[in-house]
Amino acid sequence: xxxxxxxxxxxxxxxxxxxxxxxxxxxxxxxxxxxxxxxxxxxxxxxxxxxxxxxxxxxxxxxxxxxxxxxxxxxxxxxxxxxxxxxxxxxxxxxxxxxxxxxxxxxxxxxxxxxxxxxxxxxxxxxxxxxxxxxxxxxxxxxxxxxxxxxxxxxxxxxxxxxxxxxxxxxxxxxxxxxxxxxxxxxxxxxxxxxxxxxxxxxxxxxxxxxxxxxxxxxxxxxxxxxxxxxxxxxxxxxxxxxxxxxxxxxxxxxxxxxxxxxxxxxxxxxxxxxxxxxxxxxxxxxxxxxxxxxxxxxxxxxxxxxxxxxxxxxxxxxxxxxxxxxxxxxxxxxxxxxxxxxxxxxxxxxxxxxxxxxxxxxxxxxxxxxxxxxxxxxxxxxxxxxxxxxxxxxxxxxxxxxxxxxxxxxxxxxxxxxxxxxxxxxxxxxxxxxxxxxxxxxxxxxxxxxxxxxxxxxxxxxxxxxxxxxxxxxxxxxxxxxxxxxxxxxxxxxxxxxxxxxxxxxxxxxxxxxxxxxxxxxxxxxxxxxxxxxxxxxxxxxxxxxxxxxxxxxxxxxxxxxxxxxxxxxxxxxxxxxxxxxxxxxxxxxxxxxxxxxxxxxxxxxxxxxxxxxxxxxxxxxxxxxxxxxxxxxxxxxxxxxxxxxxxxxxxxxxxxxxxxxxxxxxxxxxxxxx
Amino acid sequence: xxxxxxxxxxxxxxxxxxxxxxxxxxxxxxxxxxxxxxxxxxxxxxxxxxxxxxxxxxxxxxxxxxxxxxxxxxxxxxxxxxxxxxxxxxxxxxxxxxxxxxxxxxxxxxxxxxxxxxxxxxxxxxxxxxxxxxxxxxxxxxxxxxxxxxxxxxxxxxxxxxxxxxxxx
Numbered sequence: 001x002x003x004x005x006x007x008x009x010x011x012x013x014x015x016x017x018x019x020x021x022x023x024x025x026x027x028x029x030x031x032x033x034x035x036x037x038x039x040x041x042x043x044x045x046x047x048x049x050x051x052x053x054x055x056x057x058x059x060x061x062x063x064x065x066x067x068x069x070x071x072x073x074x075x076x077x078x079x080x081x082x083x084x085x086x087x088x089x090x091x092x093x094x095x096x097x098x099x100x101x102x103x104x105x106x107x108x109x110x111x112x113x114x115x116x117x118x119x120x121x122x123x124x125x126x127x128x129x130x131x132x133x134x135x136x137x138x139x140x141x142x143x144x145x146x147x148x149x150x151x152x153x154x155x156x157x158x159x160x161x162x163x164x165x166x167x168x169x170x171x172x173x174x175x176x177x178x179x180x181x182x183x184x185x186x187x188x189x190x191x192x193x194x195x196x197x198x199x200x201x202x203x204x205x206x207x208x209x210x211x212x213x214x215x216x217x218x219x220x221x222x223x224x225x226x227x228x229x230x231x232x233x234x235x236x237x238x239x240x241x242x243x244x245x246x247x248x249x250x251x252x253x254x255x256x257x258x259x260x261x262x263x264x265x266x267x268x269x270x271x272x273x274x275x276x277x278x279x280x281x282x283x284x285x286x287x288x289x290x291x292x293x294x295x296x297x298x299x300x301x302x303x304x305x306x307x308x309x310x311x312x313x314x315x316x317x318x319x320x321x322x323x324x325x326x327x328x329x330x331x332x333x334x335x336x337x338x339x340x341x342x343x344x345x346x347x348x349x350x351x352x353x354x355x356x357x358x359x360x361x362x363x364x365x366x367x368x369x370x371x372x373x374x375x376x377x378x379x380x381x382x383x384x385x386x387x388x389x390x391x392x393x394x395x396x397x398x399x400x401x402x403x404x405x406x407x408x409x410x411x412x413x414x415x416x417x418x419x420x421x422x423x424x425x426x427x428x429x430x431x432x433x434x435x436x437x438x439x440x441x442x443x444x445x446x447x448x449x450x451x452x453x454x455x456x457x458x459x460x461x462x463x464x465x466x467x468x469x470x471x472x473x474x475x476x477x478x479x480x481x482x483x484x485x486x487x488x489x490x491x492x493x494x495x496x497x498x499x500x501x502x503x504x505x506x507x508x509x510x511x512x513x514x515x516x517x518x519x520x521x522x523x524x525x526x527x528x529x530x531x532x533x534x535x536x537x538x539x540x541x542x543x544x545x546x547x548x549x550x551x552x553x554x555x556x557x558x559x560x561x562x563x564x565x566x567x568x569x570x571x572x573x574x575x576x577x578x579x580x581x582x583x584x585x586x587x588x589x590x591x592x593x594x595x596x597x598x599x600x601x602x603x604x605x606x607x608x609x610x611x612x613x614x615x616x617x618x619x620x621x622x623x624x625x626x627x628x629x630x631x632x633x634x635x636x637x638x639x640x641x642x643x644x645x646x647x648x649x650x651x652x653x654x655x656x657x658x659x660x661x662x663x664x665x666x667x668x669x670x671x672x673x674x675x676x
Numbered sequence: 677x678x679x680x681x682x683x684x685x686x687x688x689x690x691x692x693x694x695x696x697x698x699x700x701x702x703x704x705x706x707x708x709x710x711x712x713x714x715x716x717x718x719x720x721x722x723x724x725x726x727x728x729x730x731x732x733x734x735x736x737x738x739x740x741x742x743x744x745x746x747x748x749x750x751x752x753x754x755x756x757x758x759x760x761x762x763x764x765x766x767x768x769x770x771x772x773x774x775x776x777x778x779x780x781x782x783x784x785x786x787x788x789x790x791x792x793x794x795x796x797x798x799x800x801x802x803x804x805x806x807x808x809x810x811x812x813x814x815x816x817x818x819x820x821x822x823x824x825x826x827x828x829x830x831x832x833x834x835x836x837x838x839x840x841x842x843x844x845x
Contacts, residue, residue: 005747180735196735196772214737244735272733272740281744 003222005285013287014296016218019057020050020275022300023075026084029304030091030107034253038312039092042106044072045249049179050274052215052243054079055225056149056177062114066133066146066418068126069109069116072179073149077109077116085307086111094314101454102317107252112456117418120445124154127163127176128408128442131238132415134172136423138235139397145232146415149177152242153184155198159441162408167238168207169403174238175228179215181247186260199242207237215243216274246272326490327591328450328458328514330542331507339504339540339587343533351525353499353534354386354464354506358426360537361510362394365424368510369416371402372409372428372464383431384466384525406430406439413461414446424510426462433465433519434479446515447488458514462506467495468561468612469660470523474651480613480644482560485517486589486622492516492542493589497524497563500532501587504540511539521561521612529564543591547600551580553674554606557597557623559586562610562661569666576667579674581608589619597623598631605636608673610666615643637676642669678845679708681722684729685741686711690764690821691729694832698727698762701836706845713741717748724757725843730781730816731764736773736807738780746784759785760794760839761816763808768823771804775818779807782815792816793842794835800827 001007027047033040046053049072057079060067069076074087086098090109093102099110099118110118119126130148137144154160155178167174178199182189195201199210209231213224221243228239246269250257257266282288348356362368370390374383376399381388391399402409406429413425430436436443443463450458469478486493494509494516496502502520509516524530548563549570556566563585573579584600586593601607607627609620620641627639645659680702684695686709699707710719720726733739738746761782765775782792795813798806801820808814817835819828839845 190769196770200772214743216740217743244737246734277740277744281747284744285747 003219003226005219005281005287008219010287013282014292016054017278017282017288017293018296018300019079020054020075020278021296022084022303023078024050024275025300025304026078026087027074031253033092040106042071042252042254043091044107044252046072046074047248048181048246048269048272048274049215049243050075050278051218051221052177052179052213052225052241052245054218055221056147057081058222059225059229060147061144062116064115064142064144066115066117066130066137066144068119068130068146068148070119070123070126070150070154071105071107071121072151074107074109076149077111080116081114082109082111082116083307084304085310088307088311089314092311093317094311095317096314100452103454104452110453112453118453118457122441122445124150124157124160125411125441125445126150127160128411129415129418130174130176131163131167131172131408132412133418134167134174134238134415135170135412136416136419137173138170140419143233145173145175145229147175147177149179151184152178152180152182152189152198153187153192155201156192159407159411162403162405163411164202164208164238164240165205166403166405166408166412168205171207171235171237173232173235175225175232175241176238177241177243179243179245181245183247183251185251185255186257197242199240202240209237209239211239211241213241213243215245216272216277218274218278248273325455326451327492328455329512331511331539332541333539336504336538336540339501339544339546341500341535341538343535345533347531348499348534349526349528350499350502350530351384351386353503354520355388357503357506358387359390359393361424361507362390362398367420367422368424368426369398370426371400373402373404373431375399375401375428377401382428384522386464386520386525387428406436407442410439410442410446410463414442414449414459417459417461418457421458421460421513424460426464426510429463429465432473432477433467433481434476436465436481443485443491444488447491449490450514451490460513461515462509462518463515464518464520466522467519468521468523469649469656470561472651472653472656473649474656475648478649478656480611482519482589483613483618486619490514491590493519494542494587495519495521495559495589496587497521497560497585498530498532500534500538501540501546501585503534504538505542505587507537507539508542519560523561524564527564540587543588543593545593545596546585546587547582547596548585549581549583551582552604553579553581554608554670555582555584555600555604556608556610556666556670557584557586557600558610559589561612562666565661565663566610566666568663569670572663572667573670577671579670581670581674594626594630597627601627601631602634605634606673606676607635607639608666608669609639609641610661610669611643612661613643614646615641616646618643637673640669640673642666678725679723680706680725680727681710681719682707682727682729683710683712683715685713685739687713688729688731691731694762694764694819694828695729697829697832698836701833702840712745717745717752720749720752726757727760727762728781729762730777732770732773732775732777735770736776738777742777742781749784750788754785754788754790757790758843759790759792761792762835763816763818764821765818766822767801767803767820771802774801774803774806775814776807778814778816778818779809782808794839796831796835
């Protein structure tokens with residue numbers, strides 16, 4: 001039976017009214033916290049969205065479904081079972097805030113314990129997370145749905161299309177709720193799209209059901225959400241619920257809607273207050289009396305007062321805690337504490353080391369998954385065949401192609417890993433590293449999930465990227481990315497130069513909690529110089545550099561492709577000039593082996609940093625600053641850097657050679673350094 | 677001539693003005709004007725011939741005052757009742773849901789076997805989509821005071837003539 005004013009039980013009607021009144025009281029009280037300098041500097045009022053938000057919360061089943069609320073979903077989470085006190089703790093950013101302990105912006109409500117997820121301020125990007133967790137729901141055959149909620153303006157974001165398209169392609173149990181109040185802050189929706197109802201943009205996608213409802217009406221919203229959840233759980237695909245709402249107040253505390261909405265419009269939306277409508281109907285159809293409404297109002301006022309008093313007594317976060325929960329637990333073993341070995345035997349190529357390690361980890365852990373572009377089709381396994389044979393061995397549910405949508409690749413990895421902390425995901429983030437940029441917002445997101453949730457969620461994801469040049473690839477095929485990608489706290493970054501380092505670090509990354517960016521110098525995949533022996537079950541701790549060559553006149557600090565160029569330059573310097581220099585391969589960029597760097601600086605007193613990325617704003621600048629700050633007294637010469645020119649990488653081999661570092665340039669740099 | 681019940685919100689502006697014009701065309705003595713904001717549910721049962729003023733709100737909704745009546749209307753007997761619908765709409769700003777409220781109300785009433793009269797041609801309007809559009813006819817009279825106010829009087833006049841004929845009044 002459908003929900004209706006005449007058909008719904010009185011107890012349920014009263015329960016809803018209580019939630020709606022309580023929520024509205026908090027919605028109206030929230031700005032007072034800012035006025036009293038108590039916090040809640042960001043509050044996006046939900047008034048006008050009452051019907052759909054009540055329905056979202058009522059439909060959500062805690063610990064079973066997964067809910068991704070957006071910043072205006074106060075009533076949704078209250079209706080889902082969160083308490084007013086929990087919401088106030090979030091609003092005034094207390095240490096006990098369930099979402100983030102005051103780390104994330106206010107009005108970003110969450111209760112990860114119940115699968116009410118902490119989402120980004122980058123509005124709508126959690127659609128990808130919802131699709132990702134729904135992939136796990138489907139894979140593990142759980143009777144549940146993922147519910148993603150957002151405003152209509154955020155549908156303008158390209159990643160929302162990626163999420164809906166991908167969820168439909170995979171027939172995932174997701175309910176995407178679009179709460180349409182007509183505005184993105186001050187921007188009317190006519191300035192967002194030619195389409196008045198943004199949900200209709202997806203009408204041509206198969207496997208997708210679109211339901212329109214009146215988000216201002218409790219019953220229409222309840223019926224729409226019920227139908228949506230039932231459909232999504234059939235396994236036929238996702239659902240969009242497009243809910244027509246009004247925004248009664250300004251977008252947030254920092255907005256003044258009187259600057260762009262006229263009196264007529266403001267009255268018009270106020271006259272359509274969903275709470276007033278609900279009360280009118282209850283009275284008109286004799287379902288509740290005026291006195292009963294008054295009693296509910298009083299009860300809600302009392303609960304709010306009690307919650308307010310309790311929340312104000314709660315502790316603030318400590319400034320000493322800022323480095324807590326930055327990195328989730330890394331895998332470690334005592335077998336190779338420094339990540340060094342002396343195994344002898346047959347040498348294995350870099351690409352085979354990756355392939356073998358991936359397969360070994362997939363055999364050892366059934367909750368491992370890998371996807372990306374060109375990942376698997378018959379004998380094709382990854383754009384460079386790194387994952388060759390994996391789909392045949394592990395099946396298409398664990399090893400599969402992704403759409404050419406880098407944000408989807410990464411965002412669904414984030415989402416899927418929310419399902420269970422035992423899951424480990426590897427993605428080929430892009431065909432080539434320098435195609436990765438569309439995924440940047442998900443990369444940034446992933447880097448701070450663990451910190452932002454105060455340790456409640458770590459995306460256990462390894463992002464593999466085939467990186468760098470020396471293949472004549474030019475733009476988007478031969479450029480380096482680590483100068484940019486290493487700039488985000490919370491993201492581990494490794495860049496191994498040899499097969500054993502690649503195997504050892506990949507194993508560590510796959511067994512660790514939290515995300516790791518795994519950069520693979522693709523020019524080394526089949527390079528015999530990068531082939532090595534590899535011990536069984538080899539793992540290398542993060543943040544352990546490797547001294548490859550010893551010499552006392554200077555040292556090169558390097559990683560990736562330029563490790564090999566540096567070794568050759570050092571040999572050339574020895575052979576032609578009789579000068580011996582050390583070569584230190586960092587292997588890990590973050591965490592960085594500061595001890596090894598400073599120790600070497602103390603020993604040789606002259607440092608040349610070599611990397612393939614540009615020297616301008618490259619990672620070498622960070623290394624140079626570190627050495628200058630912490631070992632200046634040991635330096636006999638300025639720290640020097642060699643990297644690519646401050647240009648894009650050209651396609652013609654003549655241009656590429658002119659731009660990228662090579663043995664000659666490094667040799668010349670070494671001579672300058674030792675003679676300085 | 678049998679009395680016609682003309683139902684609309686007296687708090688509206690343009691809908692009320694249009695209703696006045698419709699009443700005038702029928703002759704004031706032949707019509708009872710009923711305010712849907714204050715009426716009793718049983719007021720629907722007083723008339724065989726009824727005209728509802730249902731402007732389209734937001735992106736294609738019935739006004740709340742009509743929406744709130746629907747649960748009560750479900751319980752009434754509509755079989756044999758002759759209903760005509762008119763509604764204000766804006767084809768320039770809301771071309772994707774032009775006059776939807778007229779279509780929504782028509783569909784609602786038809787499920788209870790009410791008879792809908794006063795279909796009008798879609799010619800002369802420019803819009804993308806309308807819930808009131810059935811085989812290139814609106815299931816009522818759509819008036820666009822925002823963009824075609826100069827055509828409204830003529831449209832009302834013609835519609836009343838049409839209704840008198842269809843209803844044999």
